[in-house]
Amino acid sequence: MEFTVIGHWGAYPETNEATSGYLIEHKSSKVLLDCGSGVLSGLQNYVMLEDLDTVFITHLHADHIADMYSLEFATLILMQMGKRTTPLDIYVYCKDLTKLDFCYPEYVKVHPIDLQATVAIGDMTFTFSENIHDVPSCAVKVSSSEGKCLVYSGDTGYCQSIIEFSRGSDVLVLESSFYNVQKGLNNGHLTAGEAGDIAALAQTGQLILTHLPHYGDHNQLVMEASSHFDRQIQLAYCGMKLTI
Numbered sequence: 001m002e003f004t005v006i007g008h009w010g011a012y013p014e015t016n017e018a019t020s021g022y023l024i025e026h027k028s029s030k031v032l033l034d035c036g037s038g039v040l041s042g043l044q045n046y047v048m049l050e051d052l053d054t055v056f057i058t059h060l061h062a063d064h065i066a067d068m069y070s071l072e073f074a075t076l077i078l079m080q081m082g083k084r085t086t087p088l089d090i091y092v093y094c095k096d097l098t099k100l101d102f103c104y105p106e107y108v109k110v111h112p113i114d115l116q117a118t119v120a121i122g123d124m125t126f127t128f129s130e131n132i133h134d135v136p137s138c139a140v141k142v143s144s145s146e147g148k149c150l151v152y153s154g155d156t157g158y159c160q161s162i163i164e165f166s167r168g169s170d171v172l173v174l175e176s177s178f179y180n181v182q183k184g185l186n187n188g189h190l191t192a193g194e195a196g197d198i199a200a201l202a203q204t205g206q207l208i209l210t211h212l213p214h215y216g217d218h219n220q221l222v223m224e225a226s227s228h229f230d231r232q233i234q235l236a237y238c239g240m241k242l243t244i
């Protein structure tokens with residue numbers, strides 16, 4: 001599997017960058033995890049929009065879904081031009097799909113994410129686990145037919161479920177919204193120390209810190225995580241690629 005970071009900022013994008021968005025490619029399958037602000041522009045550096053198979057949205061906060069509505073229009077135009085023949089499948093984790101503002105069901109097929117279900121796309125499978133967050137929010141596990149596995153946390157506070165869900169993963173892409181000194185500021189997000197602790201307890205192969213804050217020195221986040229987790233830790237950045 002090829003993993004590409006399209007956007008890694010929490011809350012809002014820095015200049016020419018994006019909030020949450022991650023491209024997963026395996027054989028001919030192309031899947032986007034989250035589609036926050038700035039993602040649609042950046043995504044086109046790596047994939048033709050008509051080739052995108054499916055999008056998974058972990059929750060309804062704007063930094064994870066904002067560009068999805070522009071992607072609906074892109075799909076409409078691509079289908080009208082004959083460049084794309086099938087609607088785009090979108091899986092969304094929320095309690096009430098009527099809260100979504102999609103306008104064209106003939107171009108975008110919206111499915112609820114079912115925590116009990118497995119979604120197969122090409123030779124990959126996708127499963128889900130509920131997080132602690134201000135709104136209903138899930139983590140996503142991507143498993144390849146070669147037995148490799150990546151977990152993307154979406155937004156979460158510290159909880160046992162993300163530890164269990166991430167156990168034994170090859171790569172854990174984990175939000176790190178806060179520095180340790182901010183612990184307790186918002187229980188729906190993680191400090192870097194908590195991210196390192198989760199990675200260690202889950203015995204993941206490597207940790208990628210993402211959903212990064214707009215202040216401070218991000219190297220401090222790595223230091224704080226590394227006091228718990230002694231395997232490889234990297235900061236997500238726009239264009240970061242990983243083969244899993």
Ligand SMILES: [Zn+2]
Binds near residue numbers: 061
């Ligand atoms: Zn977020």
Ligand SMILES: [Zn+2]
Binds near residue numbers: 061133
């Ligand atoms: Zn959120």
